[in-house]
Structures are given as C-alpha cells and as structure tokens.
Amino acid sequence: MYIKEITLKDFRNYKDLHTSFHPRVNIFLGKNAQGKTNLLEGIYLNAMARSFKTTRDKDLIRFGEEFCRIHTVSKAFDEEMETEILITKEGKKIIKIDGVKASKTSQLLERIYIVIFSPEDLKIVKDEPEKRRRFIDRELCQIKPGYYSDLSSYKKVLKQRNMYLKEREIDTSVLDIWDYELARYGSRIIRRREEFIKKISEISSDIHQRISGGLENIIIHYEANVPYSGWETTELEFYKILENSREDDIRNRTTGHGPHKDDLKIEADGIDLRKFGSQGQQRTAALSLKLSEIRLIEAETGEKPILLLDDVLSELDNERQSYLISSLGENQMFITTADISGKVIRSMPEGKVFKIEKGTVEIEI
Template sequence: MFIKDIELTNFRNYDILKTDFNQNVNLILGNNAQGKTNLLEGIYLTSIGRSFRTNKDSDLVNFQKEMARIKVNAEKAYFDTSVEITIKKDSKKSIKKDGTTIKKTSELLENILIVIFSPEDLKIVKDEPEKRRKFIDRELCQIQPLYYDSLSNYKKTLAQRNTYLKEEAIDNSILDLWDVQLAQYGARIITIRDQFVRKISGYSGKIHSSITNEKESLFLEYNPNIDLKDDIEEQEGYFYDEIKKSFKNDLRQRTTTKGPHKDDISFYVNGINMRSFGSQGQQRTCALALKLAELNLIKEETEEDAILLLDDVMSELDIERQKYLIKTLKENQLFITTTDIDKNLMTSFPDAKLIYIHNGKITEN
C-alpha cells in the first residue's frame, strides 16, 4: 500500500499544505524546526487516530487557530481508501473513513498501516519499560482492533481505580467492580502481548542474524507483571486473585501495583541481556531489527506492505546498517526526513521525490 497525497490545514506549523507522494521513496529535506516531523506526524495520525509525539489532540492545532484538518488518500492492494481527521481545540476530534464518519477510533484500524522509526526508537532497548510497552501497544493497536478496545478500556478502568484508592474511605464492593473489569481487560492484553512478542521475536531474530552476518542471535522475552496462564479464562481468574492479594499494598501506595501497565520486554543477544550489558551498537542493531520485524509481521497479518516513516534516523545509523536498511526496503513506501542531502541516500534512491520544507511550506524538485 502507499499514500498518494495529503492535505493539511492549520496542522502544527502548516497553514495549508497539499502535495502528492512518490509511491516508493520520498525524501523530506530542511533545517531543524521547519516542519519535517510535523508532516510525518500528520501522515501517521491517519493510521490509528493518534500522534506518536503527544497525547493531547489540541497540541496538533496551529496555536493561532481553533481547528485543524488532515486528509490522505491511499492505495491498497485491492482498493483505495481515504481518511480525514478534524480536530477542534474545544471538542472531540471527528474521523471520516472513505467519506463516512466513524463512531469509534477502532473502526479506523487495519486500514492505513504505518511504522514509525525515530531516534527515540534507537533507545528502546536501554530506556525505561514504558517505551517498550508503547512499542507493543502502538503496533498491536494498528492490526488488532480487539486489542485497541481492551487497552482503552483497561486504561480507563485503571485511572478510575487509582483515583478511588486515594479516597479516605474505601468500599470493597465498589472497588471490586473495577477489579473485575481490570481482570477481564488485562487478561486479554496479556494474552495478546505474549503472542505478539513470540512472533516479533522470531522475525527480529532472523533479521538481526542477517545484519550481523550470522555472528549474533537475538531473542525477545516478554516479562508480564502478572504470570502467564494457559488460556484466557484461567488468565482472567488468576489476574483477579492477584489484584485481591495486592490490595493492602495498593492501598498503602494509593495506586494499582499489579497489571500489564507494569509489563516489560527483555532483549538477549547470544544470551546476554542488552539493556544491562549491550554496547550502543548492539542496542541500535536490536532496535533496527525490531522495526524491520514490524513490517514483516504486518505483512503476515494483513497481506499489505506497511508504509515506513524514517524520522531523521538515517544519520544515527552507521553505513553498514544504512545499507542493510536500504537493501531490505524494496516493497515499502518510504518517507525519510533529513537535514542534508546525503550522497548515499541520493545514490540509493535516484528516483526519490524530493520535498524541501521551510517554515511550514514546501517546494518540490
């Protein structure tokens, strides 16, 4: 699949932008703080209805305006599709898919499939667990609407339970209502995450081995905060029991201490934990393998080639990793932001469309 064109109105630092794209490679050039990443953000927004940079939709609206609009047209294997998102500072955003307003964001999923790779992702191995949970959630929300609904409901329930735990007097019967819901949604999340990590570990292991000329073997391990069980019913019951056991600790800390909001992933290369003992080069190779594995998994799950957004990441990779990345991305539409016209990029992508951005405006050559 590929995105054919985009329209931005009052989005970030763009007043009005309209442009079409190359179905293979698009190089987005310009100095820092001109709007290159904002353009990628607008593209990404149409995949899951959320930004990869902020949780506040109001941040996306030009600070001098009250409303922003993003619209893309895309071509898929068997049909075309369009997504239009309108964001108002004082109300909920509205989303149209193929001209029809949708009621839930989950109806947008599995439509425009996008993987984002930024310098922040290069730190996914060594940074805090929250970054790794976001990686799992971002990918699974695209390809599994059931996961998106379960995660959304889990977060709402968790926030309500945590607020109630701060009350002076706790009614156990009221708390139990949230405990039941947390167990229900949390069990689904844990089960789906386990399946996902197993699959992504297989793909990333093969890619990592290829990048390192068979010298290193990568394995991903899911570290759930609640022990894994054999089936969803058993998982739900066990989760509920664990929440009850942690009640005194939760009450003392005034927050929920058990659940998938505490999960993590471990990266092992040749049996060595990369977070604690991996070099920066090894950690970056793990991150690259992980991102390329995302593309493979999406292809397996949807039979579509996902779009890859490379946000100022090429300069962070050494020449060998750059070459591997370029060599393997023959079927995917690419959007690459960079501050300079890199000779290696120009040689590798002679037919790329060049989009120059300055202060929220573009010129094309």
C-alpha cells in the same frame, strides 16, 4: 499500500498545504524546525488517529486558529480511500472515512498500516519499560481487531481504580467491581502480547543475524507482570493477585499488578542488552525490532506498511543506513533528514525529494 496525497489545513506550521507523493521513496530535506517532522506527524495522525509527538490534540492546531484538518488519499487493499481528521480547540476530534463519520477509532486503525522509526526508537532497548509497552501496543492496535478497545477499557478501569485507592475510606466491594473488570480486559491484553512477542522474537532473530553478519543471536522475552497460563486461567489468577495485593495497593494508593507493569527482556547471546549491551548492540537490536515489526504486519495483513523514518538516518552509520533502505525497497517510505549521503541515495529505489522550508514544500527532484 501507499499514500497518494495529503492536504493540511492549519496543522502545526502549515497554513494550507496540498502535495502528492511517490508510491516508493519520499525524502523530506530541510533544516531543523522547518516542518519536516510535522508533515510525518500529519501522515501518522491520519492513520493512527493520534500523534506520535504529543497527547494534547489542541497542540496540533496552528497558532491563532480554531481547528486543523488533515485529509489523505490512499491506496490499500486494491482500493482508493479517503480519510479526514478534524480537530477543534475544544478538543473535539471528528474522523471521516470516505466521507462517512467513523463511529469508533478502531475503524481507522484497520485501514492503513504505519510504522514510525525515530531516534527515540533506537533507545527502546535501554529506555524505561513504558516505551517497550508502547511498541507492543502500537502494533497490536493495528493488526488485531479488538485490541484497541480492550486496551482503552483497561486503561479506563485502571484510572478509576487508582482514583478510588486515593480515597480515605475504601470499600472492598467497590474494589471487587474494578478488579473483575481489570482481570477481564487485562487477561486479553496479556494473551495478545504473549502471542505477539513470540512471533516478533522469531522474526527479529533472523533479521539480527543478517545485520550482525551472523555474529549475534537475539531473543526477546515477554516479562508479564501477571503470568500467562491460558485466557480463562489468567483472568482468574489476575483477579486473585489483585485481591491478595489490596492491602499493598491501598497503602501505596496505586495498582501494583497488571499489564501496565509488563516489560520486554532483549538478550543477545544470553546477555541482557538493556543492562550490559554496548550502544552499538542496543541500536542494532532496536533496528532488528523495527524491521521485524514491518515483517509481522506484512505476514498478518498481506499488506506492506507505510514507513516513516524521522531523522533516523543520521543516527545510523552508512552500513546500517544502506541495509535499512535496501531491505525496505518495496514499502512506501517517508524520510526526513537534513542531509543524506550519495551512497544511501544510490541504494534507494525510485522516488521524490522534497525541500521543506518554513512550512512550504517544493519538489526538488
């Protein structure tokens, strides 16, 4: 699986760009604020239908323009595929796959598999629970058909319930409607997350042993806000929890239970790394998590995902840089950096180096 070429029209600081990529390693060299990350963002957007930098689609449109367009040609599952996303200032988003308008976003998510690795991901162990939930959801949306729909439906119902909880007069029969829906979609989310974390924990344990030289053993626990005890049982238990906590929810004017409150606990040799781990331990655990994400996609889909490394090499020492690059030699990679060591370049398979300056891209090597 790899991206052959991309066209950006009025996207961020790119007026009109068309460039072809190497199926292995593509390095984008340049100073800050030249457009390196914007190019990665365009690649990510055309696979995931959303940015990894902003939730406001209109921010993606070049200043003074009415719309932006991102078009890619990719090779996946032994077939060539074209994808295109058009975003207007009014917030309209049109997705086309091989020239045909997609009826739902999930059609795009199942075509190209992308893993993004940025300096923010190195903080996933110590940062707030929302980032760890986002890590889970981002991958499940790609590898499990239907998860994106369940997650979107859950968020929609949760928003409606929370809005209703802010009303002066609350009718419990109305809450019943929201609670049944929350329990229905929430139990599916909990089940998928439970399965996912079991697999990720097993894979990351093996990877972490290698990175740490066998000095540490990592275990990842899924801390579900609503305990998982089987799909149907969890749905019923979730509904009862919502029913029993209505007084608290009405008083707090928000929903206090559900998968929107879930978290991960990451331990190394029994030590909670979020609370007591050193920065080095936390970063090594984060690297193990990202590499296990890649391994799991390969195991679930039979395809090697495309990797976007956004200025992450500068946050790792040379040893971890070399391990990261050498262990991913068969995946297509896009790497942004202001500088890169000769040792790391020598550890890379064949590829291309691009120089990026003020929204222009030139092949350097």
